[in-house]
Amino acid sequence: MTEGSLVSARLLVFRVGTLVCAVDVDHVREILPRLPTTRIPGAPPVVAGLVNVRGTLVTVVEGWRALGLPPLSPTPSPEAGATGSTIILELGKAEDAGNGGHAAGGGGGRKLIGFTVDEVMDMLSVGETTLEDRKGLPGVDPTLVRAVGRRNGELFIVLDVAALLGPILTS
Numbered sequence: 001m002t003e004g005s006l007v008s009a010r011l012l013v014f015r016v017g018t019l020v021c022a023v024d025v026d027h028v029r030e031i032l033p034r035l036p037t038t039r040i041p042g043a044p045p046v047v048a049g050l051v052n053v054r055g056t057l058v059t060v061v062e063g064w065r066a067l068g069l070p071p072l073s074p075t076p077s078p079e080a081g082a083t084g085s086t087i088i089l090e091l092g093k094a095e096d097a098g099n100g101g102h103a104a105g106g107g108g109g110r111k112l113i114g115f116t117v118d119e120v121m122d123m124l125s126v127g128e129t130t131l132e133d134r135k136g137l138p139g140v141d142p143t144l145v146r147a148v149g150r151r152n153g154e155l156f157i158v159l160d161v162a163a164l165l166g167p168i169l170t171s
Contacts, residue, residue, distance in 0.1 A: 020156040060114030
């Protein structure tokens with residue numbers, strides 16, 4: 001995250017397991033209740049499957065697996081009425097241009113991908129005093145972190161959406 005991007009960001013804050021994360025609101029297309037998925041044969045374990053969002057097939061990624069976190073016990077299953085949300089993220093904006101042009105839903109080289117979370121917590125507008133250009137927290141891959149911030153005294157990480165989900169879309 002550059003100094004300029006720290007000045008004024010709007011973030012969606014959510015929880016995956018015990019980890020509090022955030023993404024830039026510009027990447028968020030919509031937030032849906034946890035959706036049942038159709039498994040894709042041969043897909044890596046991080047991919048929960050496909051969902052149909054108003055006629056567009058969207059690949060859904062298990063948030064805890066993508067972040068390298070231990071599974072919750074028991075592992076939530078959408079078919080069993082699991083709680084949580086599926087955040088539909090849009091990749092392929094200017095800063096994500098290096099991830100190839102595969103359209104997995106969405107036009108103009110933009111890709112939609114679902115990301116499962118346990119709880120959507122808040123939407124924040126932050127300034128440079130709130131975010132630190134720090135690369136991560138213990139136990140979190142630093143290549144996935146754009147910055148670290150505080151919300152109500154609790155640390156959260158701002159995820160680099162392209163670094164987190166780009167490799168999954170190309171696998």
